[in-house]
Amino acid sequence: MITVEKIAEVAGVSPATVSHVLGRRSHLYRPETRQRIAQAAQALGYRPSASARAMRSGRTGAVGLLLSTEPHRSSLFENELMGIYDGLAERDLRLTVARLPDEKLTNEGFVPKILREWSSDGLLINYNAMIPQAMVDLIEQYNIPSIWMNSKRPTDAVYPDEFAAGRQATEHLLSLGHRRIAWANYSGGEHFSASDRRDGYLDAMQQAGLSPQVIESETGAKIDRAERIALSRQWMEASDRPTAVVAYAKSTAVPILLAAEAKLGLRVGRDLSIVTYDNRLSDESGMALDTIIMPEYDLGRAAVEMLIQKIEAPREPIPSRCLPLSLERGASSSKFMPPDVCPGGSLEPKRTF
Amino acid sequence: MITVEKIAEVAGVSPATVSHVLGRRSHLYRPETRQRIAQAAQALGYRPSASARAMRSGRTGAVGLLLSTEPHRSSLFENELMGIYDGLAERDLRLTVARLPDEKLTNEGFVPKILREWSSDGLLINYNAMIPQAMVDLIEQYNIPSIWMNSKRPTDAVYPDEFAAGRQATEHLLSLGHRRIAWANYSGGEHFSASDRRDGYLDAMQQAGLSPQVIESETGAKIDRAERIALSRQWMEASDRPTAVVAYAKSTAVPILLAAEAKLGLRVGRDLSIVTYDNRLSDESGMALDTIIMPEYDLGRAAVEMLIQKIEAPREPIPSRCLPLSLERGASSSKFMPPDVCPGGSLEPKRTF
DNA sequence: CTGAAAGCGCTTACAG
DNA sequence: CTGAAAGCGCTTACAG
Numbered sequence: 001m002i003t004v005e006k007i008a009e010v011a012g013v014s015p016a017t018v019s020h021v022l023g024r025r026s027h028l029y030r031p032e033t034r035q036r037i038a039q040a041a042q043a044l045g046y047r048p049s050a051s052a053r054a055m056r057s058g059r060t061g062a063v064g065l066l067l068s069t070e071p072h073r074s075s076l077f078e079n080e081l082m083g084i085y086d087g088l089a090e091r092d093l094r095l096t097v098a099r100l101p102d103e104k105l106t107n108e109g110f111v112p113k114i115l116r117e118w119s120s121d122g123l124l125i126n127y128n129a130m131i132p133q134a135m136v137d138l139i140e141q142y143n144i145p146s147i148w149m150n151s152k153r154p155t156d157a158v159y160p161d162e163f164a165a166g167r168q169a170t171e172h173l174l175s176l177g178h179r180r181i182a183w184a185n186y187s188g189g190e191h192f193s194a195s196d197r198r199d200g201y202l203d204a205m206q207q208a209g210l211s212p213q214v215i216e217s218e219t220g221a222k223i224d225r226a227e228r229i230a231l232s233r234q235w236m237e238a239s240d241r242p243t244a245v246v247a248y249a250k251s252t253a254v255p256i257l258l259a260a261e262a263k264l265g266l267r268v269g270r271d272l273s274i275v276t277y278d279n280r281l282s283d284e285s286g287m288a289l290d291t292i293i294m295p296e297y298d299l300g301r302a303a304v305e306m307l308i309q310k311i312e313a314p315r316e317p318i319p320s321r322c323l324p325l326s327l328e329r330g331a332s333s334s335k336f337m338p339p340d341v342c343p344g345g346s347l348e349p350k351r352t353f
Numbered sequence: 354m355i356t357v358e359k360i361a362e363v364a365g366v367s368p369a370t371v372s373h374v375l376g377r378r379s380h381l382y383r384p385e386t387r388q389r390i391a392q393a394a395q396a397l398g399y400r401p402s403a404s405a406r407a408m409r410s411g412r413t414g415a416v417g418l419l420l421s422t423e424p425h426r427s428s429l430f431e432n433e434l435m436g437i438y439d440g441l442a443e444r445d446l447r448l449t450v451a452r453l454p455d456e457k458l459t460n461e462g463f464v465p466k467i468l469r470e471w472s473s474d475g476l477l478i479n480y481n482a483m484i485p486q487a488m489v490d491l492i493e494q495y496n497i498p499s500i501w502m503n504s505k506r507p508t509d510a511v512y513p514d515e516f517a518a519g520r521q522a523t524e525h526l527l528s529l530g531h532r533r534i535a536w537a538n539y540s541g542g543e544h545f546s547a548s549d550r551r552d553g554y555l556d557a558m559q560q561a562g563l564s565p566q567v568i569e570s571e572t573g574a575k576i577d578r579a580e581r582i583a584l585s586r587q588w589m590e591a592s593d594r595p596t597a598v599v600a601y602a603k604s605t606a607v608p609i610l611l612a613a614e615a616k617l618g619l620r621v622g623r624d625l626s627i628v629t630y631d632n633r634l635s636d637e638s639g640m641a642l643d644t645i646i647m648p649e650y651d652l653g654r655a656a657v658e659m660l661i662q663k664i665e666a667p668r669e670p671i672p673s674r675c676l677p678l679s680l681e682r683g684a685s686s687s688k689f690m691p692p693d694v695c696p697g698g699s700l701e702p703k704r705t706f
Numbered sequence: 707c708t709g710a711a712a713g714c715g716c717t718t719a720c721a722g
Numbered sequence: 723c724t725g726a727a728a729g730c731g732c733t734t735a736c737a738g
Contacts, residue, residue: 050472
């Protein structure tokens with residue numbers, strides 16, 4: 001292994017000089033000395049030891065990202081990771097990832113081990129739903145600077161403004177003239193986005209003086225695909241069926257789309273408007289649905305910024321940041337058209353095919 | 354910061370004793386001593402410094418994962434990451450991730466910096482297509498134990514057996530009695546999976562004594578969604594149209610599905626059989642397509658195993674490992690049925706709705 | 707059963 | 723402009 005000492009030897013200087021020249025003090029040295037050292041380092045293929053550096057400086061230069069092994073619990077959007085990277089790269093920080101199996105989190109012994117032995121200057125915790133209290137306690141006990149991602153807490157967290165996003169979707173449909181607008185969620189997850197989006201929807205409906213229609217699996221349990229399609233068909237067959245629907249996620253929106261188009265002969269984007277939520281516009285279901293987009297990249301960036309601040313002042317609670325989502329138009333919504341109006345007169349929505 | 358020294362002080366022993374008891378030599382000590390030390394460590398919230406440990410032992414205990422910022426170049430499947438984690442966790446290794454922007458890779462100065470200063474015992478390189486030669490050189494120059502993921506090289510690599518997967522899809526359709534089987538790829542990527550799957554298809558067709566039909570964008574350029582649907586319609590309208598098709602990816606299969614069902618009134622799974630490739634079975638397009646599944650998890654595991662071996666003997670080239678893919682049946686293929694046979698007599702394929 | 711001592715590779719005041 | 727020396731927190735032969 002090539003060390004500072006070895007370079008010093010080859011270049012005929014002291015280790016301290018090598019360190020200075022290779023570090024922030026090179027301007028103090030004669031060009032000739034600098035050159036000799038640079039050459040030696042280059043020739044020997046010198047790689048500084050981050051560990052040694054970390055030990056001296058007290059900073060590891062790394063930030064940890066904590067994920068659950070449960071995919072639904074801590075899916076990390078691609079652009080979110082990008083945002084994290086870009087933020088860290090600007091400060092020359094590395095990212096260390098760990099997945100904690102849920103079972104082991106309750107196991108007293110395990111968490112301390114991974115949390116303790118894992119040297120990093122701070123933690124990004126992307127552990128969405130059901131964060132075990134034991135984990136929260138441990139993080140406090142060991143005083144690890146941490147930011148919670150996609151978790152709704154008053155301080156030290158960054159998350160999307162799901163309530164506003166619920167309003168947003170509803171207001172979009174209201175502005176198109178729809179009055180019978182339903183909320184649908186077939187997934188029964190326990191993430192706060194489910195209740196917040198619905199509450200935003202309810203809020204917007206109430207403000208517009210309209211009565212809401214909430215379609216959710218009663219038990220909160222997840223229902224399977226066939227049921228989703230059957231259920232969609234059912235509520236859409238009602239004579240006073242909604243003309244528009246806010247769907248919690250694509251896994252709710254697609255069955256609605258399929259039931260409408262394949263079963264009932266309704267054309268989505270004309271006879272039925274759908275707005276849903278996702279991390280990007282996609283048309284895999286055969287049509288690009290109007291989608292409220294997660295501010296993935298910004299979430300990542302914001303989390304890093306907060307974490308840096310946290311590392312500098314670990315005791316100081318930072319007010320949480322709540323980021324806005326944005327609507328991206330697909331082809332699944334259109335102006336409300338009373339059924340008796342000649343359909344030929346309606347604005348044909350663009351289709352991707 | 355709590356150190357071994359501090360614990361020693363509190364427990365009334367020497368630092369060496371603390372280190373021994375907290376490490377692998379605790380069995381040599383009196384239960385009473387052990388207890389005192391354990392208690393002190395617990396009470397003080399001791400967190401061992403990974404940096405210090407790494408410095409003494411010469412092992413960082415971390416493995417690096419190198420990704421491109423270009424999403425298409427180094428997408429990492431969820432289960433692949435799982436496999437990597439599980440493999441590393443068994444050996445108490447951490448994972449450090451870095452994304453290298455493509456532009457900077459050609460820039461002489463940048464690569465060395467991140468590659469050099471980034472202490473890890475070895476590297477998993479998931480940088481699929483167009484690996485810059487400069488990068489390969491640097492990794493050799495700095496003698497970093499590395500394994501290439503999803504890259505077809507004779508040694509030190511792990512990748513899926515795409516040629517076999519091309520044969521597999523074709524043989525599945527052959528076994529259902531199909532004779533006019535096409536290969537389609539609309540994406541124009543340059544990953545080896547594109548040519549290998551096609552070659553596997555060609556091989557299987559030749560062996561069966563059948564003439565192949567290859568549908569690919571001529572220039573190798575990516576074509577857009579509308580074009581894909583139009584193109585699909587075009588070749589499917591031919592009187593001697595294929596009764597089955599092997600589609601390179603879902604982005605090829607879905608437009609074919611849409612063209613067949615929405616434009617031509619063909620029912621996929623009855624009038625047209627489709628086999629495609631993906632990392633999992635999905636039915637977002639309205640139907641679960643027969644899919645050849647990537648051995649994601651195994652790829653991750655295998656890569657870690659190879660890397661561990663590489664770290665132990667950095668100079669020893671390891672023969673690459675080529676892992677098999679597996680077919681998962683959806684509802685998009687069925688026995689070949691000559692058009693003149695009464696359709697009512699055909700086996701109705703299961704549909705998800 | 708326990709501890710004194712050396713050293714991993716680096717940086718940083720400090721002295722010259 | 724350059725270098726001797728101390729020390730970051732840990733582990734590991736070695737001695738007792």
